[in-house]
Amino acid sequence: MxxxxxxxxxxxxxxxxxxxxxxxxxxxxxxxxxxxxARRKDRIDALAGDLGGERMALAVETDVTDRGQVQRLVDVAVETFGRVDVMLNNAGLMQQSPLEKLKVGEWDNMIDVNIKGVLYGIAAVLPQMQRQKSGHIINVSSVAGHKVTPAGVVYCATKHAVRAISEGLRSEVKPYNLRTTIISPGAVDTELPSHITDPESAGAIQGYYQSVAIRPDSFARAVAFAIEQPEDVDINEILFRPTQQEL
Ligand SMILES: NC(=O)c1ccc[n+]([C@@H]2O[C@H](COP(=O)([O-])OP(=O)(O)OC[C@H]3O[C@@H](n4cnc5c(N)ncnc54)[C@H](OP(=O)(O)O)[C@@H]3O)[C@@H](O)[C@H]2O)c1
Structure with missing residues (x-):
C-alpha cells in the first residue's frame, strides 16, 4: 500500500x-x-458498500450542474472525514453531432456538465484546500482537449476549456501548496458513447470504440500515478491513448 x-x-x-x-x-x-x-444514487450506494461502507466510502447524490449540490458534496466529505486531499473532477458528457444539426440543447448540456461542473468542483474545494495548505485537484480532459474533430466540435471545445481552466488554476495556487493535474484519456470502454443521439455520429463512435477502446483501469492507474508522487512533485498533465488509436 x-x-x-x-x-x-x-x-x-x-x-x-x-x-x-x-x-x-x-x-x-x-x-x-x-x-x-453522481446522480444515480443506487449505483454509488452499491459501490460504497463494495468498498467497505461508511468508514472508507461515502455516496453523495450530486448533480454537478448545480453549484449548491457540489458545495454540499465537499461539505459532507469534510464533515465526515475532516478534510479533502484530492478532488477528481471527472463527471462528463459526450454528445457528438455536426454543428449544422443544431442540437443546441446538447451543446448546453455538455457546457453545463463538462465546463461548469468542473468549475463548481473547483469552487467547492478551493477554500478548503487553501485552509489546509495542501490538496490536489485533478480535472479530466481528453484527447478531444488536444484535437478538434468534425461532429465533436462542442465536446472538444469543452475539453479544451478544461485544459485552459486547469492550467490557469495551476499557476494561481502555488501560494497554497496545491497540486493540479489534467488527465486526457483516449478511447476507453465506458458508457460515454451511449449518450450520443445523432445516429451517424453514434454509429461511427461506437464502431471506433469497439475496435480500439481500452479498459478503464488504464485511467485509474494514471490517477494513482499523479497522486502517489511525493508532495513536492506536481504531475501537471497526462495524455494517454490505446496503443491502437491513431487520432
Ligand atoms: N471514455 C472515454 O473514452 C473518455 C475519453 C476521454 C475523456 N473521457 C472523460 O472521462 C470522464 C468520465 O467519462 P466516462 O468515460 O467514465 O463515461 P461514463 O461511463 O458515461 O461516465 C460519466 C459519469 O459522469 C456522471 N455524470 C454525467 N452527468 C452528470 C451530472 N450532471 N452530475 C453528476 N454526474 C454526472 C455520470 O453519472 P450519473 O449519470 O449517475 O450522474 C457518470 O458517472 C468524462 O469527463 C469524459 O469526458 C472519457
Whole structure:
C-alpha cells in the first residue's frame, strides 16, 4: 500500500460508471477514503458498500450542474472525514453531432456538465484546500482537449476549456501548496458513447470504440500515478491513448 494514497480523502465526481468508478475502486484498494458523487444514487450506494461502507466510502447524490449540490458534496466529505486531499473532477458528457444539426440543447448540456461542473468542483474545494495548505485537484480532459474533430466540435471545445481552466488554476495556487493535474484519456470502454443521439455520429463512435477502446483501469492507474508522487512533485498533465488509436 502506497503511503501517499493511503488515508487520503478523495472526492470523485462521475463515480457511478466508467472511469470514475474504476478510479474509486483502485484508489480504495490502495487505502484511500473515497467520496462518490453522481446522480444515480443506487449505483454509488452499491459501490460504497463494495468498498467497505461508511468508514472508507461515502455516496453523495450530486448533480454537478448545480453549484449548491457540489458545495454540499465537499461539505459532507469534510464533515465526515475532516478534510479533502484530492478532488477528481471527472463527471462528463459526450454528445457528438455536426454543428449544422443544431442540437443546441446538447451543446448546453455538455457546457453545463463538462465546463461548469468542473468549475463548481473547483469552487467547492478551493477554500478548503487553501485552509489546509495542501490538496490536489485533478480535472479530466481528453484527447478531444488536444484535437478538434468534425461532429465533436462542442465536446472538444469543452475539453479544451478544461485544459485552459486547469492550467490557469495551476499557476494561481502555488501560494497554497496545491497540486493540479489534467488527465486526457483516449478511447476507453465506458458508457460515454451511449449518450450520443445523432445516429451517424453514434454509429461511427461506437464502431471506433469497439475496435480500439481500452479498459478503464488504464485511467485509474494514471490517477494513482499523479497522486502517489511525493508532495513536492506536481504531475501537471497526462495524455494517454490505446496503443491502437491513431487520432
Ligand atoms: N471514455 C472515454 O473514452 C473518455 C475519453 C476521454 C475523456 N473521457 C472523460 O472521462 C470522464 C468520465 O467519462 P466516462 O468515460 O467514465 O463515461 P461514463 O461511463 O458515461 O461516465 C460519466 C459519469 O459522469 C456522471 N455524470 C454525467 N452527468 C452528470 C451530472 N450532471 N452530475 C453528476 N454526474 C454526472 C455520470 O453519472 P450519473 O449519470 O449517475 O450522474 C457518470 O458517472 C468524462 O469527463 C469524459 O469526458 C472519457
Amino acid at each position: 502506497n503511503s501517499n494514497i493511503a488515508n487520503k480523502v478523495v472526492v470523485v465526481t462521475g463515480a457511478s460508471s466508467g472511469l470514475g468508478e474504476s478510479a474509486a475502486r483502485h484508489l480504495s484498494s490502495r487505502g484511500a477514503k473515497v467520496v462518490l458523487a
